[in-house]
Amino acid sequence: MMAKSTPAPFTAVPFPRERWLMVDGGRIGRQKHLIHGLVEFDVTQPRAMLREHKAQTGETVSFTAFIAHCLGRAVGQHKAVHAYRNWRSQLILFDDVDLQTFFSVKHKSGHDQILPRILRAGNRRSVRDLHDEIRAFQAGHRQSPESKSMGWFVRLPGPIRRGIYRTILRNPPAFKSIMGTVSLTAIGMFGDGGGWGLPVPAHSLQITLGGIAEKPGVFGRRIEIREYLSVTISLDHDVVDGAPAARFTRCFKALVEQGAGLLDACATGANVSQPALGD
Secondary structure, X not given: OOOOOOOOOOOOOOOOOOHHXXXXXXXXXXXXXXXXXXXXXXXXXXXXXXXXXXXXXXXXOOHHHXXXXXXXXXXXXXXXXXXXXXXXXXXXXXXXXXXXXXXXXXXXXXXXXXXXXXXXXXHHOOHHHHHHHHHHHHHOHHHOHHHHHHHHHOOOOHHHHHHHHHHHXXXXXXXXXXXXXXXXXXXXXXXXXXXXXXXXXXXXEEEEEEEEEEEEEEEOOEEXXXXXXXXXXXXXXXXXXXHHHXXXXXXXXXXXXXXXXXXXXXXXXXXXXXXXXXX
């Protein structure tokens, strides 16, 4: 006789409603012809500036705000990388760079939740300005427009949600209003060391920040230990060519490595530490 098998132990938990947005976004991204660039940025200088500022004032300046500032400036100088095609087969290049980014916050039920935040006109804003908005959002995310709109949107049936997505994808101004023009996400906060992520973005341009690793590097014609941030640059090849993508990447990398905007941000810092989730 065969022994009676016993079911393997498991725990069943509800599938979070907000995860349906990731499912829908993945379906949209699979329709794009994506190219990915895996690059490393030397962030030794900006991270040293941030550590020095914290030691002097006790304040933690948002690293996300710094990257968003550099990204907004780089896209503002190379607008082709956040172009969108409308239903007339025209390419729409926006003047303002609206950055959709994500933060880990506490849901009212107590579990962690990823919420989006759109940082408007990132190409015209300082690190300090972006930092203040991020901190305010993290403190009061439950009253944010993003939190309220997600609450009802995720309750819609899947076909209706996807129909709305298809509609706004052919209407760049509507897409910009609801989802921004560029996506910035960080996975490096969840682990130590270097490493890249390969997203399936709905945007024409998505920047995925991986881990930060210490490794030998050449600096000033000498070898020393440097800190390198793994960055994935994902573009919709249907609307963005390789040459504009390369020029944007060089500009973005240069701004980050020189610590663009940090001197002003640190000069106007407060004397109170403000740690935050998902920084």
